[in-house]
Amino acid sequence: GAGVSQSPSNKVTEKGKDVELRCDPISGHTALYWYRQSLGQGLEFLIYFQGNSAPDKSGLPSDRFSAERTGGSVSTLTIQRTQQEDSAVYLCASSLTVVTYNEQFFGPGTRLTVL
Amino acid sequence: AQKITQTQPGMFVQEKEAVTLDCTYDTSDPSYGLFWYKQPSSGEMIFLIYQGSYDQQNATEGRYSLNFQKARKSANLVISASQLGDSAMYFCAMREDGTSGSRLTFGEGTQLTVNP
Numbered sequence: 306g307a308g309v310s311q312s313p314s315n316k317v318t319e320k321g322k323d324v325e326l327r328c329d330p331i332s333g334h335t336a337l338y339w340y341r342q343s344l345g346q347g348l349e350f351l352i353y354f355q356g357n358s359a360p361d362k363s364g365l366p367s368d369r370f371s372a373e374r375t376g377g378s379v380s381t382l383t384i385q386r387t388q389q390e391d392s393a394v395y396l397c398a399s400s401l402t403v404v405t406y407n408e409q410f411f412g413p414g415t416r417l418t419v420l
Numbered sequence: 421a422q423k424i425t426q427t428q429p430g431m432f433v434q435e436k437e438a439v440t441l442d443c444t445y446d447t448s449d450p451s452y453g454l455f456w457y458k459q460p461s462s463g464e465m466i467f468l469i470y471q472g473s474y475d476q477q478n479a480t481e482g483r484y485s486l487n488f489q490k491a492r493k494s495a496n497l498v499i500s501a502s503q504l505g506d507s508a509m510y511f512c513a514m515r516e517d518g519t520s521g522s523r524l525t526f527g528e529g530t531q532l533t534v535n536p
Binding site: 338340347348350353360361364394396398400404406408409410413416 | 462466516520525
């Protein structure tokens with residue numbers, strides 16, 4: 306497809322379970338970003354990838370969160386031992402490069418609900 | 421300090437009228453970009469317009485224009501001839517060259533409602 310895709314679109318899980326969220330960026334985009342959108346916190350940066358490397362993981366809220374990217378394409382965000390405060394919409398974006406003037410194109414998001 | 425401030429939580433406009441959504445920013449980085457995104461109730465983030473810190477002219481994209489006042493650190497979005505489909509949340513965001521990965525920093529958003 307032409308745009309960024311994310312799966313699943315919705316995920317309901319029980320507290321303490323692990324979840325994996327997937328992002329397929331636009332083909333040829335070297336930069337990939339994960340953001341989280343929640344009612345109390347607005348839109349917050351989690352992590353970005355330049356190719357397969359994640360130079361900055363400072364936005365990850367705890368060590369329960371991890372992410373990887375393979376083949377310079379698909380990325381997976383994993384949340385272990387989910388907590389209720391993890392409930393949010395997780396947005397993935399890709400950009401041609403990390404330079405400032407390249408816009409970031411967003412996927413439709415994954416809505417995570419932790420019961 | 422907030423890097424991006426959107427002071428209007430909600431705005432109302434009549435169909436076919438113009439509306440200005442305010443955005444001020446804070447950065448000491450000389451090289452940065454300002455973006456506006458639209459988020460309808462469906463949740464997707466749609467890129468609208470971009471303004472670079474070194475751009476001499478205000479950006480325009482169709483009915484969208486960006487009123488860039490660098491000295492005041494403001495980057496207001498102007499939507500001309502509003503349409504019902506413009507009803508959505510609008511986010512102002514900034515990318516700074518000096519920030520790792522040039523991540524986007526977002527404002528709190530403005531909920532725009534276009535009335536018929």
